[in-house]
Amino acid sequence: MTRVPALMIQGTGSNVGKSLIVAGLARALVRRGMRVMPFKPQNMSNNAAVTDDGGEIGRAQALQARAARVAPTVHMNPVLLKPESETGAQVIVQGTRVATLKARDYGRRKADLLPKVLDSFRRIEGLADIVLVEGAGSPAEINLRAGDIANMGFASAADLPVVLVGDIDRGGVIASLVGTHCVLEECERDRIKAFIINCFRGDISLFSEGVVEIERRTGWRSLGTVPWFAQAAHLPAEDVLGLAEGRGSGPSGQPVKVIVPVVGRIANFDDLDPLRMEPGVDLRLVQAGEALPGDADLVLLPGSKSTIADLAFFRAQGWDIDLAAHRRRGGTVLGLCGGYQMLGRTIADPDGLEGKPDTVAGLGLLEVETVLRDDKTLSITHGRHIATGTPVSGYEIHLGRTRGADCARPMMEIDGRMDGAVSADGLVMGSYMHGLFGSDAFRAGFLKSLGGVSGVAYETRVEAALEALADHLESALDMEALLAIARAR
Template identity: 70%
Template sequence: MTQGIGAQNIGAKGRRPALMIMGTGSNVGKSVLVAGLARAYRRRGLKVMPFKPQNMSNNAAVCADGGEIGRAQAVQAQAAGVLPSVHMNPVLLKPETDVGAQIIVQGKRFGTSRAREYGKQKAKLLPYVMESFCKIESSADLVLVEGAGSPAEVNLRSGDIANMGFAEAADLPVALVGDIDRGGVIAALVGTYAVLENIERSRIKSFIINRFRGDPSLFDSGISEIDSRTGWRCSGVVPWFAQAADLPAEDALDLAGGHGTQGVGGAVKVAVPVISRIANFDDLDPLRLEPAVDLALIQPGEVLPADADLVLLPGSKSTIGDLAFFRAQGWDVDLAGHVRRGGKVLGICGGYQMLGMRIHDPEGLEGAASTVAGLGLLDVETVLAPEKTVVARQGVAPAYAAQVRGYEIHLGRTDGADCARPFLQLEGAGADGAMSASGQVMGTYLHGLFGSDAFRSEFLRGFGAAARLAYEARVERALDALADHLEAHLDLDGLLALAQSRCG
């Protein structure tokens, strides 16, 4: 069935049906909508492929073909029932400072650039983006493309590869999403229309109102107002979808709300200091959703709670900078007190590096060449190096007699006396991580280990708690429920017709 559908919709130029989902701004729900649409159209028998030309996130995923992409595109691939590929997100920007980011192109480290300099490089990246899109398109019945930020950011239009620049290069129809929950959705949609050029306005064929609370009929006049001012038709009003919280978060802004909520009252209190360049924070999702866990996200200026059972130091895109940030909050003092009271500590990736005696940056990868003192809780040292480890792993946690599965994304190598007590044994890689002689302090390079239900269960058993969450099953249920939600509230037939119109 899939081959037939695809074959019927290949245009004269060999193009496949494709639709681009743009937003009036960041965090309006584009990523979740694309995931839900991918699952819904997959259930209709289509081979769906997600694509995002440019993403900015420190939450990354490792692909089967080697390399990394934004976590959101990996979730969209899961929704579509396909393996994630580096070509689904050919340009990934990973912020390292307030004004600069590491550039990942087709899964590999391409370089580092300041924001002003990056604007001049975008045109050079378009060929990579188009090459990846052609690869994705060639194997799909339907491509769902996600924009980044907003096309209304006309100050960034020159050389754009994320929104209208890419839509024009690939000749894509566009559906524009507005988030009514944040207010001003009419102004956001009509304002976008106002600042676009006529050729760009004509590329937008419909709009979607997302995250509506209450009676959607109350917004009928709003839909008419948007339609009359733009000429775009409404493809649906999507009510608030609470189960979106069960999907991995893409943006660090999702951590800005303070303490965790799902596990409040859980038997095990896990405190996570929210460092400034936190990375791969989807490590926290299984703990956030686990009823046995009270996950406390400690914001800058707050103290690490004295009643925490475990302090978890998360990954970081800038280990040395975040170590200084950690100390500036006084968290080093809080952490030392936590250990004296018998509390446990786990560092993942950058957090593991911080726990050691020293971090060496001889090539100045994170600024000037330097050596800085670590937190001194593990007898290990880290040397940062330009070669980046990006690989999926599986293995066992010997202390817990449990299988683990995850991935590594990091610069540098860590060695020292405490590595004689590895935290994990990984297939094809051997020992990973370290444990202190007391067993209180642990570190590992493996992201995603708490997504392994058996490991999480045994790990929490060590604190006297019983895990009750089947994590991957819960994510799958959320994706199915999201597809049901969109089937009920969006014109999926109309959106598919828009995608097919590209094939002429």
């Protein structure tokens, strides 16, 4: 039986552009009339997306699904690891949380997940004319090769050809590609059919000898050198390290200053993407050891994968003192999901979901209390912002329920129910809805309440960036050679 064409994009390391290359290829091939499905066997990210079939996957795979013009499904990313501490992570399998494991324990058990991963791949394969698979990290991490399901282990199990991506902007791209060739087993080297140089700045012809040398030393062919793509900043960042600060200015020349304290387990920070694109917003990410600026218009507390631990982290930076001062000055505070929970009077974890059972004091800016429970909420949501009546769309992904006096003043109406809380003076608010700033009308109304003006049609800009990315790859890569590799599987 003829198998569906498929291709695995692996990288010489993390953050070399694998996710965006898969997204750009997906849109380029869809425009050629192909049914494209993205797939990533294992991802590690606290930036998750809720799928139509009621589970969660890495947000990068949701963007790739959008690029391919298909609905995201849990089978596009069957294993998602969501770090909860320096050594442990929540394990999501086919959209559902199955365990929290230390890294060493997961290392012992990951091979047991291969049947589930292959099951998801077969389901995806059955819906596609071509499957674009993304690796994780690098196949050169040979210390992690035993039981691997993320790179060569999966490529071998599914019998996939591989294209290797190296990022020249990071430096050492020749050594990265040639070094990967050196440390792989011969059968794994043979699986790699070609390579791509990504993120080149300047005159590409100046690297032509470098390409020849890589080809000579590895025996792999070049599919092309991809120039730097500035519009990548218009696409959602998968990793917090990829978040760009926005320092625009509105029509008055005075931007709305939005301050975001970056907690240790920040999660679902795609809430920030529409704000950082706004020309009238000055978005500042405050790192550990820095004070929250005293001239903020809004302090936004983002989502968290470990709310109690991140609340302790927040206090350790002295941010609780800075936030209280901001509040006394009449500043606005918004908490989303875990940030909303932190704003309340207490957070209780009676079942020890985030560590040992405990109840801790919150920041006390909202008259609410949160109890963490094991019944995780995962849903795509639609509703309205009560203060302005503007429509909102987004998603919920959280443990716990929040109750209290300030819930009598909800922030949102979501699918016919009330959500969130607002303080009596209207300056402190919280909601469980992620993604609400992606709704242009809400974002415009919210910025107006802070004295600002919205100048971005967010969804339109994301679509334009995906189209431009597809054009960019079409012009830089030998697409026919790439398709031939996928078809020769």
